[in-house]
Amino acid sequence: MYLDIGNVLNTSPGITEQTLDRLDDRVAIAHDRIEEGREAEEHGYAALNLPQTVDTDEIRSALEPFGTPEAVLTVGIGGSALGAATISDALADQTDVEAHFLDNVDPEDTAALLDSLPLDETVLNVVSRSGTTAETLANFLVVREAMEDAGVDWTEQTFVTTGDEGNLRNLADKHDLPSLRVPDGVPGRFSALSTVGLACGALQGIDIEGVVEGARSEMDKLSGSLEDSPGYAYGAVAYALAERGALTNAMMPYAESLEYFAEWFAQLWAESLGKEGLGQTPARALGATDQHSQLQLYRAGPRDKLVTLVRPREREDIDIPETDLEGLSYLGGAGLGDLLDAEFEATEASLAAEDRPNIRIEVDAVDAHGIGELMYAMEAATVMYGELAGVSTFTQPAVEWGKKAARGLLGGGEFEEADAVADKREFTIE
Amino acid sequence: MYLDIGNVLNTSPGITEQTLDRLDDRVAIAHDRIEEGREAEEHGYAALNLPQTVDTDEIRSALEPFGTPEAVLTVGIGGSALGAATISDALADQTDVEAHFLDNVDPEDTAALLDSLPLDETVLNVVSRSGTTAETLANFLVVREAMEDAGVDWTEQTFVTTGDEGNLRNLADKHDLPSLRVPDGVPGRFSALSTVGLACGALQGIDIEGVVEGARSEMDKLSGSLEDSPGYAYGAVAYALAERGALTNAMMPYAESLEYFAEWFAQLWAESLGKEGLGQTPARALGATDQHSQLQLYRAGPRDKLVTLVRPREREDIDIPETDLEGLSYLGGAGLGDLLDAEFEATEASLAAEDRPNIRIEVDAVDAHGIGELMYAMEAATVMYGELAGVSTFTQPAVEWGKKAARGLLGGGEFEEADAVADKREFTIE
Structure with missing residues (x-):
C-alpha cells in the first residue's frame, strides 16, 4: 500500500514537518504498547496478529461439505457482516457465487431477498459471537422458517460462526452443523481477517489466502516510525488533524468495488474512536460520483475535514469510442479508467489549491492482495489513533x-x- | 410528513423555545423572499413550483413508444441520477422493471453492468442538461457501442432528457429520439420532481402522479411560520443547530427502501449549503444496521452532530417465529418491523439521554405519496437553510x-x- 501525505503539510487544518517529527516520537511509544498487546494476545491487539494466526485451511475444510453453492447468505450485523461484504464486493470478479447479507431487520427488504433467492441452492451462514444478537437471531428464525416452508432441509445448508458457548453453538451441536469459531480477543469490527470475514469468500471460491498475504505484508511493516508504516502513518496523521479541527474524515474510494470498504472503514473508525467526546466522523463517499454531490462542501464548506482518496494503480479499462459530438473529441482515445484517474487527481489538486487536507492511498490493484493490505493497514491505523488519543479502542459501551x-x-x-x-x-x- | 423536534430542545448543542420564537421571525422573512422567487420563477426557487408545473402526462406520452421494457438504464451523474434512483428505490415494490444507473465512470463496474443487462430489452435514458457532462457522455458512448456490438438498434431504445440546445438535443433531432426537456430554473439537485427524476419511474410503471401529489401536499404547507411547515422547520432548526456547532447531520432512515433517499439528501444538502466556510456535512447512515457501526460515535463522540431519524409509520411486517432459543423468547410474537421500530425509538432515546440533538421524521408509509412528501420537504428545508445562512443555495462554483x-x-x-x-x-x- 502506498500512502501519500504530501497534501496535509501546511494545509488548513494541517500539520508541519516538525509536527510529523514530534508525532513520530509518540508513534514509537505507541508501537511498543501495541507490540506488548500483540505478544500477549490481549483483547483487541490480538486482531493485529490474525495474518499469522488465522487458518484458512481450517475454514476451507469446515465448509467442504457445501461444495460450490449458487449463493451464500450471511446473516449477521455490524462487524459480523461488513468484513465479509467488503472482501466479497472487492473480489466479485473472482466468482459466480452470489453473496447476500441480511444485516438489517427491515421486513420488506428481507421478504424481497427471500423471494429472489434460490433457497435450495443457498448456503446460510449465521454469525454472532454471543448467539444472542437480536437482529441476527430474528433474521435467522425467519430464514429458517422460509427454508422449511420451501421444503428445504436447512440443517444441510447452514453453518454457524460463533463463540464456544451460547445459542448458536448449541444449535450447531444439536443439528450437527458445520461451525467456525470466532477467535478470542478479536472484537467484531476487527474480525475481517478471521473466520468471520473469510468464510463467505471461501464458499465463493475467492482467493482468501491472497487476502491474508496482503494483510501480512502490511503487518510486516509495523514499526516504531510512521515513515516505515503506511497504516500507522495514516492513523497518526488523521489523529493530529482531528486534534486540529478535522472532525470529519471523508473516505472516498475511486472504485465501485471499494464501496463496501468505505462502509467497513466507517464502522471501524467510528466505533473504535468515538469515545469521551473524541473521535472523527467517517463520511462515506465515492469517486467520481460524489464530485457531483459532496465536493462543493469539501472544498468550500467548514474547514473540519480530512478527505481520504483511495484508488488502485491498475484496473481493466474500457475504451471510450471516438466521437464527433461537439467539444467531446478529447474523450475519444482515452479509457473510462483514464477519465476516472484524471478526476481523482483533479479532485485532489482542487482540494489542495484551497489548502484543504487530503491523503492519497493507493494499492497496485483491487485484488486479493490489495484488499488485504488496505484492510490491515486501516486496522493498524485505527489502533494507532486510539493509542494516541488514549481511548479504549476495543470497546463500544x-x-x-x-x-x-x-x-x-x-x-x-x-x-x-x-x-x-x-x-x-x-x-x-x- | 410529521416532524418532531422535541429532542433538539435544550440538548447540547441545542436550542431553546425562545430560540424557536426568534427563528420563526426570520422564517417569516425568508418565506417572503422564497415566495417572491417562486412567483417570478427565479432560478432555483422555480424548483419549489414543480408539483404544479410538472406535466406527468407529457412524460408518459413521450415514453409511450417504449411500452414496458425489461430494464431502464439511466446514464447521468449527480442530480441527473439521484432523484430518479431515490424514487425507483423507494417504490421498487410497484414494478418488475429493473432500474439501473450508470452514475460513475468505473470501467470494471460498467463492464459488469453491460454484461448483465438484456441490452435488447433495455431502454436507455441519457440525462445531461448541457449535453457535455464528461462522465455521462463517455458512458453514453460506451453503452451505445455495446448496443451496436450486440446488434441492437440503439436509436429505437434511447431517449434523452436535456436542455433546448447542445449535444444531446442535436442527437435527438438527428436520430428522431424521443426526448424530454429539463425545465428552466431547476438546478440538477432540485430536479427530482421534474422530467429528470420522474421519467425512469414512468417507464417502470411507478405511480409518479402519486409522488407529485405527495410533494404538492408539502408545498401547500409552506407558510411564514415554521410551526406550520415541516420542511421549513427542519431547515431552520438544522441551521440553528449548525450555528451552535452541529456541523454534521447524520441522515439515518430506518427503511432499506430509503437508502437512496439519504444519498439524494446528501447531495442536496452538501452542494446547496457548503459555501463560504458554512454548511453542514451530511453523513449517510441506515437504521438499524448502523447502530452497530455509527451509534457509539453519535452518542459518545464530539458534540458536533444532529442525527435525523426517518421512518414510515406503517410497513408490511414479517412475524418472527416463536423459538425456544435461550433468552430470545421475547422475539417470538413480534415482527421484524416491530423490532426495527423498537430499535428506532431506543436509538432516539439513547441519544436524548446524553443530550444529543436528534429529529424524528415520519411519513405514513414509504409509498408514492410518502416519498413525494419527504423529497419536497427536504428541498424546502434546504432552501430555507440557505436563506437563513445567506448563501447562494442554487450554485456550485x-x-x-x-x-x-x-x-x-x-x-x-x-x-x-x-x-x-x-x-x-x-x-x-x-
Missing part, C-alpha cells in the same frame, strides 16, 4: 443502552432504559 | 475547478488547473 431499551420495549425484561423511551418530549409539526 | 483540471489532464484544452495537478507535493510512505 455507548451501544449497550439502546440494546437494553429495545429489548425492554419488546417485552424482553424490565429495563429502565425502556422507560426513558416513554418519557420522550414531543414537539410535532405536521 | 467549487465544482468547476476540478472539471477544468480533469479536462486539461485528458488533453481537452489548456487549463492552468491541470498544471496545478502536476505540481502536487508528494510525501510517500510505502
